Amino acid sequence: MTDSFNQQFDKHGAWRRNFAHRLKWLSRWLNENDLLNQSVAERLRDLESQLRTSKVMVAFVAEFSRGKSELINAIFFAGYGRRIMPASAGRTTMCPTELGYDPALQPSLRLLPIETRLEAHSLAHWRDEPERWTEIAIDVENAELLSQAMGKVAEVRWVPLEEARALGFWSDDVPDDNPVPDADGRVEIPRWRHAVLNMPHPLLEQGLVILDTPGLNAIGAEPELTVSLIPQAHAVVFILGADTGVTRSDLAIWRQHLVTEGDLSETRIVVLNKIDTMWDILSTPAQIDAQIQRQRKGAAELLGVPLAQVLPVSAQKGLQAKIRRDVPLLQASRLPALEAVLGEGLLGKREVMLRLAVDAGIVALRTEAARILNVRQRDLSEQALELQGLRGKNGSVIRHMRSRIEAEQTEFEGSNTRILALRSVQGKLLREVYAVLGSTALKADMGRLSAALKRRGIKFSVRKVYGETFESLRNNLREVQATSAEIQSMLHATFRQLNAEHGFTLQAPPEPDLSGFEQQLDQIERSHIHYLGVGNMLKLAQPDFCDKLVRALASRLRVVNEAAMTEVERWSKGAGAQLDAQLKERRRNFTKRIEAVERIQGAAGNLDERLAELAAQEANLGELHRRLAELTTLLASNEAPHAPAARTELVA
Template sequence: MRNADPDDPARPASDVFLPALPEKLICGEGADAIVKAGSEGSLASTSFNEQFDQHGAWRREFALRLKLLSEWLKDHDLLDSAVEERLRRLEGQMRTDKVMVAFVAEFSRGKSELINAIFFAGYKRRIMPASAGRTTMCPTELGYDPEVPPCLRLLPIETRLQPQPLMEWRMVPEKWTRVDLDVNDPAQLAQAFEKVSEIRRVTVDEAKALGFWHEDSPEDNPIQGNDGLVEVPKWRHALINIAHPLLKQGLVILDTPGLNAIGAEPELTVNLIPQAHAVVFILAADTGVTKSDLAIWREHLIAEDNAADSRLVVLNKIDTMWDALSTPAQVQAQIDRQRATTAEILGLKEHQVIPVSGQKGLVAKVSSNAELLMASRLPVLEQALAHGVMGQRQKILRAAVGSNISELRTEATRVLGIRRRDLAEQMVELKGLRGKNTSVIKHMRARIEQEQGEFDASGAKIHAVRSVHLRLLREVFTLLGTQTMKAEMADLTNALRQPGIKLGVRKAYASTFDRLREGLRKAEKTSAEIQTMLTGTFRQLNAEYGFSLQAPREPDLARYERDLDLVERSHNQYLGVSNALKLAQPEFADRLVRALATRLRVIYESALGEVELWNKSAAAQLDAQLRERRRNFGRRLEAIERIQQAASGLDDRIAEIESQENALDLLDAKLGELTSHLTNTPMAAAKPAAAPAIAKTA
């Protein structure tokens, strides 16, 4: 036999060199299920794809149940503005939740081939360019937006010369070069995707302006040709929008270029990669951790302990170690040594370093060769992605679901409790009228009207409380507002432009983040004052007017301070000695600050959204109970009128109240049923076919 042509994944399986390897070498440790699947003569299941499908099915089913719950609450007048907002946000989160997996590697590590093997083998050919040498020259995002036709959008590299951050360029589609895609034509897709590897030849001055040439670090500069020109990427960023099954479910794949290109785009380094739910760092199995690999890892990928499990390291191209002159045990020992050494250098647990052959995995899937797929170990990586990425994402969503549904149920139950108490009061009143004469009934009417007048007079007190509440709330909005953040970013930009600041750049950043944290703490302190005021006011209103108000849970602004800590660490990681010289260039420092502003905007908008929902929950709860109390006065007066007009009216009204009490019991039971469906739906077992059954429960 002879080695398979790496550029021809469709070559028959019989033409692929594959030594007779023992089961341990084929699969590695912890892959018994994969071994079993292979021994049964079928390809091992692509567990990441399957688990992602289940995750998508669970999200769709959950969003549908939320919609049905919202309609049911609205039909029974239990949907106040705060509950409606909570439901809307939760449903939106479920429908649009994205899971980003970033693939990061230096050039020629087989990254694009690995992406082909995991996600695009169904096309029976390469889709992402994966020839020898540099292929991915610009960061490439693959995702799905139903509002956009299938296309490849390319942002010209010249946009780096302008001040707008990458996030703003996304909002200007006319500045991107668009190539329409035919998703039913794999050859056309592959040809279109080749554009991400296009280059331009520019002068050294142009390369310097674009961030690809640094006089002080010549070893990182691109090679200069005989004509004095150097190669730089033609495109700054690429967005691929196709209806791939996994992308439709919410997966986003980020394919990044090598160290030089990563370092030239701060927004990629400090925003996109840190926010990815999983990072797959790819090394070559034959070379292990090189100097440039280690630079990428230390400057861009080291994670906090709580995020370490989201980092997977792939020792790719293990097929280069398949040697007919070595025994299978010797090959296995060589792979084990490289794995252990890599884990030690990168400070990871050994199970986080996964040896694979992306190229042989692709060949195996295209040619339906189960034995070769086992030898490639690709299923082991897919399982690690499934359990690591999806497990973490499901944990986060499950926590959001649990807390939101619990609060929603509490709010709706409180409204039902008010109605039940009002009916009980009416029942006591009406039963007390049995056998009474007309004058007693008139007296009862006068007493209800007096209570109604006193209640209406309470409006002034409630209005005064709201005025103080809104004044304090405006202070919180100012502290978390856009203007405050813009002012901080302007101060940081000015500090970085000062002569000689580069040696103190970390200090400038530290001062900025200290002020940002102090602002958050002030907002948190003011929120605590509002919460104390609400608790006291609600307690007083409950005592004086029989309400059952309860101050909503205070927004957790401390977690946004933790988010600031993570952002600061990602920037400090980037502000190492290797980038100190780049920071001497004002345009590079400006790009870094703009990238920071983009990330901070997301944090502050999330914090503001939580404060707004908290405020809305308090106001909506009060409005709902005021509305219920007014209705109660109206029902009590109506009952008195009916009793005055007909002798039989009293018994009829008592029977109506008993019927309404029974209806409330049924509503309470139905509320419990609908909300328990939301909290008890198993994520991993959700099936798309389950959706029609939901309608019956509504």
């Protein structure tokens, strides 16, 4: 039986594992050959981090009773031979649930109490407060116990209207969206605000993150879902019922939470679930298919998406078919077609992006390591020329050469003043970058936005308010870009001077391009403006809602700013590490030159022997160049690498 999504993700995981294996071999080889300086080590860490932290998030969004949890069971958990996510009658996911894996944490289900909504903190804040979560250990080998633990996400509480209103589950302004009170005037709300499952499932171990979101009422009560979590998903699967088509609440979720102005929705997949309700023994297969096609076309037109993005499925029959290994039923469920779209489309695009980033990192790493080898090659050539000049010379000439080398060494060390000045100015400018993009500046921007949103009355000028805030944030990035240009100009000037004075081969790394972060700000602004402009305008009159919105925005903006600062810091470190590497090589060269003269002075070795040693070392450097190119090429390919040869000796 084929399982396209799992197969595609397995291939993706195999590529990442093979790459990590090759990366370790390369790291060991660089270390054994004394090529693992700070600059090269930084490149290796970047590559390893890209591979380790790269995640693929798929968000499943639907109104209640559309079969969302059943679809997650069918795609990801059929191997357990039973349901893992609660999906039986009367049992459904009531709180947003993230499924992923962090090997640093024990397998568990963590649950955040709903009452935390009454406190002025975002979900991002609560992630760093483990004591506020209820943690349940899980046994991933026991399907029954795992299913029981996941049943917690379906738990509810019955509370008075006042409490439901305070928690965001009751709105006097939009009564049609309110839950139905019981005989005592109480309403049903989720027991938990958020759930995080950490389990070593094969797909989750390879970097998949599943976000399971509840229905319209719960999504609307948590702005952070709409303006932060869901927009960051690499694909969103929106589930409709084939028996109901697009209902009013389905349309509300789609328009308010999933479609952003300017978004082509290429990552939005619409699933028309429960097509088995149309399987009618009184209808021919052709008639059933025509009915499904009508529902697909109707959904595509209402939601404004291409027909190809609306996929008919029976999650329940697909899960049943996988468990029973019933191939005809699996094909009838049409689940493989959805898995193929997720696997080939989502993972294919994601892997291409990751490979491009990795390839760029490999080129940079090869350049850094090759630069060290080139410096050594030049130093060996200079030593050989220097020693050849001693042929036939007497002891006084040799002593004079030693004195000259020591004088050069003293003069070289005297240039440290300029290097220290460079580092000082560079550090000052970087502190300015941190001041512009740091938490204090962001807090001030968010404070001004919060004050503007809390002005009395309905906020018809919300676009202007957000426009001013985001223009300020974009100006911050532009200011940092200008500071980076200033640092770059200083680096070019100092590096040219050091190259001229000391024969270095320093080259300032390319200045960081922060335009991508501006584009992220544009996307975040659009999602907020859209979210507030399609039905939530009245909520802006509520101070608590404004607080939640600003906290959610701040959490997402903090990620953008920190990523921009990391980019600038990595660039600055790259320049500094390159300088450190060449300083180290030059000091090493002085030591070797003095040692060579001492050996000749003390008759510990004659001149021809020393020149032969240098020639052998130059040949070894050529071999190191060849091996470096081979290993980095293998790193970027799909071929299995050969074990690196033993350390190439360089007794320079």
